Amino acid sequence: MSEIAxxxxxxxxxxxxxxxxxxxxxAPDGWPxxxxxxxxxxxxxxxxxxxxxxxxxxxxxVELDIPVMPFNTGWNAAIARPLKIAVERVAIEAExxxxxxxxxxxxxxxxxxxxxxEAPAWAFQRQPGKGDPRKPSADRPPPxxxxxKVTRIAPPQDVIKLQDRLYYVxxxxxxxxVATNSLEFPFEPFPYQLEGIAFLYSRYTAIxxxxxxxxxxxxAISTIRLLLYAGEIRSVLLxxxxxxxxxxxxxxxxxxxxxxxxxxxxxxxxxxxxxxQPQTPVKIANYELLMRDRDVIVDPELHFDLVVLDEAQRIxxxxxxxxxxxxxxxxxRNWALTGTPVENSSEDLVGIFDFLAHGYLSPAMKPRQxxxxxxxxxxxxTKDMVLSDMPPKLFRDAELxxxxxxxSTYQAAEDEGVLRLEGMGESITIxxxxxxxxxxxxxxxxxxxxxxxxxxERLEADLEEVAASGQKAxxxxxxxxCLERLRKQLQRFGTLEYHGRIPSKQRDGVIERFRxxxxxxxxxxxxxxxxxxxxxxxCRYVFLFDRWWNPAIEDQAINRAHRIxxxxxxxxxxxxxxxxxxxxxxxxxxxxxxxxxxxxSQHEGPRQNVGLTQAEIFGLFKLRTPKGxxxxxx
Amino acid sequence: MTSSGxxxxxxxxxxxxxxxxxxxxxxxxxxLNTAGRxxxxxxxxxxxxxxxxxxxxxxxxxxxxxxxxxxQALLEKAxxxxxxxxxxxxxxxxxRDFTSLPLACVLPPPADSLAAGAGEPAGSLRLxxxxxxVPPPFGLRVHTFQVGSQRLAVLxxxxxxxxxxxxxxxxxxxxFDLLEPFARIREAIDEARRSATRPS
Numbered sequence: 001m002s003e004i005a006x007x008x009x010x011x012x013x014x015x016x017x018x019x020x021x022x023x024x025x026x027a028p029d030g031w032p033x034x035x036x037x038x039x040x041x042x043x044x045x046x047x048x049x050x051x052x053x054x055x056x057x058x059x060x061x062v063e064l065d066i067p068v069m070p071f072n073t074g075w076n077a078a079i080a081r082p083l084k085i086a087v088e089r090v091a092i093e094a095e096x097x098x099x100x101x102x103x104x105x106x107x108x109x110x111x112x113x114x115x116x117x118e119a120p121a122w123a124f125q126r127q128p129g130k131g132d133p134r135k136p137s138a139d140r141p142p143p144x145x146x147x148x149k150v151t152r153i154a155p156p157q158d159v160i161k162l163q164d165r166l167y168y169v170x171x172x173x174x175x176x177x178v179a180t181n182s183l184e185f186p187f188e189p190f191p192y193q194l195e196g197i198a199f200l201y202s203r204y205t206a207i208x209x210x211x212x213x214x215x216x217x218x219x220a221i222s223t224i225r226l227l228l229y230a231g232e233i234r235s236v237l238l239x240x241x242x243x244x245x246x247x248x249x250x251x252x253x254x255x256x257x258x259x260x261x262x263x264x265x266x267x268x269x270x271x272x273x274x275x276x277q278p279q280t281p282v283k284i285a286n287y288e289l290l291m292r293d294r295d296v297i298v299d300p301e302l303h304f305d306l307v308v309l310d311e312a313q314r315i316x317x318x319x320x321x322x323x324x325x326x327x328x329x330x331x332x333r334n335w336a337l338t339g340t341p342v343e344n345s346s347e348d349l350v351g352i353f354d355f356l357a358h359g360y361l362s363p364a365m366k367p368r369q370x371x372x373x374x375x376x377x378x379x380x381x382t383k384d385m386v387l388s389d390m391p392p393k394l395f396r397d398a399e400l401x402x403x404x405x406x407x408s409t410y411q412a413a414e415d416e417g418v419l420r421l422e423g424m425g426e427s428i429t430i431x432x433x434x435x436x437x438x439x440x441x442x443x444x445x446x447x448x449x450x451x452x453x454x455x456x457e458r459l460e461a462d463l464e465e466v467a468a469s470g471q472k473a474x475x476x477x478x479x480x481x482c483l484e485r486l487r488k489q490l491q492r493f494g495t496l497e498y499h500g501r502i503p504s505k506q507r508d509g510v511i512e513r514f515r516x517x518x519x520x521x522x523x524x525x526x527x528x529x530x531x532x533x534x535x536x537x538x539c540r541y542v543f544l545f546d547r548w549w550n551p552a553i554e555d556q557a558i559n560r561a562h563r564i565x566x567x568x569x570x571x572x573x574x575x576x577x578x579x580x581x582x583x584x585x586x587x588x589x590x591x592x593x594x595x596x597x598x599x600x601s602q603h604e605g606p607r608q609n610v611g612l613t614q615a616e617i618f619g620l621f622k623l624r625t626p627k628g629x630x631x632x633x634x
Numbered sequence: 635m636t637s638s639g640x641x642x643x644x645x646x647x648x649x650x651x652x653x654x655x656x657x658x659x660x661x662x663x664x665x666l667n668t669a670g671r672x673x674x675x676x677x678x679x680x681x682x683x684x685x686x687x688x689x690x691x692x693x694x695x696x697x698x699x700x701x702x703x704x705x706q707a708l709l710e711k712a713x714x715x716x717x718x719x720x721x722x723x724x725x726x727x728x729x730r731d732f733t734s735l736p737l738a739c740v741l742p743p744p745a746d747s748l749a750a751g752a753g754e755p756a757g758s759l760r761l762x763x764x765x766x767x768v769p770p771p772f773g774l775r776v777h778t779f780q781v782g783s784q785r786l787a788v789l790x791x792x793x794x795x796x797x798x799x800x801x802x803x804x805x806x807x808x809x810f811d812l813l814e815p816f817a818r819i820r821e822a823i824d825e826a827r828r829s830a831t832r833p834s
Binding site for chain 2: 110112114
């Protein structure tokens, strides 16, 4: 009921005006009209409280005549009435969707399995009382420091079976063995030495042909040690020249002190027992002994897992007894150690390979063919390849004029000798020419009548300087008589001798005295006795009083001093008399160096003349007859 | 080869997967004795996921291939039971759900933690260094811990592996370069691959 604010009238009028008037009669649409209830409250406008009569608004009453027609909606009846639901079916035709099912069954990957035999435990006992100059553990690199290079044992090409190849590939890297102290070394090996060990380890046939002074001994000993630890070998025979036996024993004590070894020596009965007793895994014998004990060594019941030949050029002559004996030794693996695998011709290499793998090389092969065939079996490094920080070798060729006395004697000898050779005609042999060459070379050293020597004069002057600076020098000659003559002239320098006429038992003492006595400045050595195996890296000067037939032997001699551990540069003086046979031989030597490089260098080069052929030897004197150039007798 | 001797009582396993662009995934499993010498080696033929696998596995594909398909197959093939297995590929950790062997991933040291770990004495253990959720695409939850200077990770669901691994590994940590055997496995896989492709 709405109300309209109007002007106020009497309360009764006001009440009456507010009372709705219900219409009479039926409601539209048949709805019954409901009368108002007598007790229905009357809504009155609320009067604001607190207002005074003056503040009350005027109210004007307006009569509203709004018809109210309540009617019955019938909702309650409708709610009570049940629903009428009509269902109408409509067919919907549609294609069933194609279903693509992806099965994810587990398909395990195909696998390949390899099992390796575990190395049996081998507890080496360190021999009491032996020196053990190991570096203190504080100096060793910490095990978690990564090695800059990783050297792995690589399988050789002739290993074909995958399981065998994987056996090598899966061995620990050599650097990790060193870093984690699994294999202790008295000194940290050079990286190239670890490569050498990795090279030898997997090979049944190998030549380690590193330049002298790079540690072939250490590499061989360390590899033997690894193979013994791995259980791959149980018996080793090491053959070396007699003067080097004590050197090998010393090196074994240094690099593998826990490995039991035996030196084959003494009386025959004792040696025979030593050859056969199986407890000692490593046996060392010299080449001369092999000949004497041949019947024991070639017994098929005596088998070695590994035979190592040191200075293997000793067997380059295939027909020699030494070569025959070593080839007859029963063995599984064989290595050759030599800094000069090719001394005179490529046939030297054939001779060594006759021991390593009979028939693999033939003399008819050209040097390049030989290089290609042996590439996987030969490892050669030179000092300038692997030791960039090694002090240099300084060559100082002393080209000298003969003294007048020498020149007179020389000319007479040469003229007489050439005439004699030419007079021999077709019966001339190489031996006759050699005799003349040697005689002339001796005159180049000393005049046989007066003893005059331009070389000695120069040598004395140089040795004054060496001694004054407190240094030591080695003087090489191929003749012992020459060395004995030099000793008499050079006594003031505390000169010592080391050659074939010095008993072998005294030789070690000579070296020790030369090393330790500050008053000894010179040691005189023959190429044969002093050019192999000795460590004289405290010497800074080397003099080649006369030259050898091939540069390899000279290099060996020089490398007695220029080797690992040398304190500084090594000065090499090669003495050569001008206008003589020495100068002509030198030219041939240069050609031989080219041959060696061709076989063992990594780069292809032009074909060079091979060796000192008969023609070249004859050509030294240009021997001719009226019929033409002189040829050797058939 | 020499005749076999007694088996090592403390073998260690190394499991990894190499990806070759042309051929697919190669798995390698190497078991070493404590001297670092090989006892067993197992490798898989190349595994390539199908296109439907790539789509439907999505971010979990790597864990499935590395762990369930390759890792599980290799671990089941071995005759020797190692004390612990290491991997250098984190997705391989999912293989732990299919084996009872403790399996840990060797983690590279983060640059910022190098200084923090520098003074750590060898063999010390810091458990609960952090529980972290491996971000996608691997979706693996791992628990990392440290043994000496080496950070390792195990699946969070197998956190109990951590003290077992420490117990077996700690005495060997000074003698063993943990990452070196994985390089051997890769070379061995290359060797096997070359052998398979070599003309007969």
